[in-house]
Amino acid sequence: MTSAPAPDQTLGSQILARCRQDGRAALIGYLPVGYPSVRESIAAMEALIEGGIDIVEVGVPYSDPLMDGPLIQRATELALDQGCQVDDVFTAMRAVADSGSTAYVMTYWNLVLRRGVDRFAADLATAGGSGLITPDLIPDEAAEWITASDRHGLDRVFLVAPSSTRERLAVATAACRGFVYAASTMGVTGTRDSVGSAAAQVVERAREVTDLPLCVGLGVSTRAQAAEVAGYADGVIVGSALVRALGEGGPAAVRTLTRELAAGVREGSR
């Protein structure tokens, strides 16, 4: 999986590099567009940035989200019921970019395929996005996306998991640009009482095959967990806990939780 280097680093890559220089992990916050409405979801993303998020991960609601647990399933179902469309994700990306940050889109593959891979990439680049996180696309099936992301200078973030063999770690990380998404556990999104030792192990094993930043997601929800993960990872990805905060307390609660998590990643600096 070789490809020509992008002409310039994405803003997302630059932010990750800056955090690395500062000797701390980046904080990445996930929210789905359209929950509880498109307008309020964008307000919540702005609250992430005000709270000190480094990078925003914008989810696209999908009818069959097989990597998501009940909390995000319910939020994205509601978004779809209210008529949220794929177009709305680009509105959200633009708003994040206008607030001085950048976003990655987390999307199931059929939504990209349906829009047209190159068109999706072009729209993403135009809206100031940094790249795509693709939970149900493995590099082996990604030839079209690799071409499009090269053409539009976008990062491509594939996942690695505790079950990944050394060979699969090599395949997946070689295809990534920007960062690598390390799933902390065998399972779907959701808050968990503890992050578990598998996360540190998968990061350690991935480091043997890549120099890219390794960001850990799935099950990170508290300041203490963020600090713990920041002790060994280059980025801490929080999703379900932010979605729950938004549902319970609106953008203000998102801002408060983000401040906590931002303090956490600084406490855990390596």
Add this chain to the structure above:
Amino acid sequence: MTAQPGIGRFGDFGGRYVPEALIPALEQLDEVRRKALVDPEFVGELDRLHRTYTGRPSIITEVPRFAEHCGGARVILKREDLNHTGSHKINNVLGQALLTKRMGKSRVIAETGAGQHGVATATAAALLGLECVVYMGKVDTERQALNVARMRLLGAEVVAVTNGSQTLKDAVNEALRDWVANVEDTHYVLGTVTGPHPFPEMVRDFHRIIGVEARAQVLDLVGRLPDAVIACVGGGSNAMGIFHRFLDDTSVRLVGVEAGGDGVESGRHAARFSGGSRGVLHGAATYVLQNDDGQTIESHSVSAGLDYPSVGPEHAHLFESGRAEYRSATDDEAMEAFRLLSRTEGILPAIESAHALAGAMVLGRELGPDAVLLVSLSGRGDKDVHTAARWFGLLDDEDGMP
């Protein structure tokens, strides 16, 4: 095994659109099933179960009184309905359950719509001493309450899935979520010829026996190959099973019949080839019912087993290459065929299989009395008695039915 582009492809279709976390399990499964299929011990054990447990070979039955409604063509049924558990599903399930043991796993999970695949999986799990969890949409658990009880009697846990549309596609999502979390000791017994590689190929190979037997049986009875082989297509496992042995017999038309629901023009159907488009769902590139954004559109059919918005990728390839043709039968047409076979031949077909019978009625009229039609009677109608009785208004007291 080395990851290579184009693995598990049928033309443009198939592949592996799944989380990276599942790749090691899929590679293990691929390796184990390839070895098993050439291992005399595995092949012998599966063959023994076919003969002594399932009741194979299943017979063929010529149905002349039904054929009067098919333009006078000769109609021959392949009787998968006579298998233990009442459908073709057991062929695949026994194979996968034996593979589960070979992989050293102790737990199986499955999705089910009407309950046929869930019952077959619960049966195989009981036979081989495996823990079994079956995911079933809540809507389906309510309309197939007897099959839920059947699975529980066999020792399986049935989980009612309450998210999404609460039907088969959501049961698949939930089974995949379970599998990601428990893949170390759990095998996902996928019930049809879709999903990530190697499932479409493996499930087809376990059902291939249907066509192998039927081809020899028809040759023996008629002295020549049939003019057409007809099967219903939900995910498409019974159809791939009976089609596959005939792929090289270019004189034989292969006809898949999808669920037309209220009619393709109504938008309420499961006709992926006339009402859907290229897409990815549940791990495979194939044809999908979807909107302009790529969101899955819910399918509709009187038959729970055909009520699925996607279809096996090999069917998508046979469709685009033209080797097979795909038609649809509406709920009304299928139920008329159900009624006719019951009244003329004393055989209650599964409503799924009744779609193939409806296809035979149309094709027989097109081809005339010289034609020989082989129809896959994939399942029996016992599970559908309540639905059919309601459809035909045969219940004196709606609340009186179990």
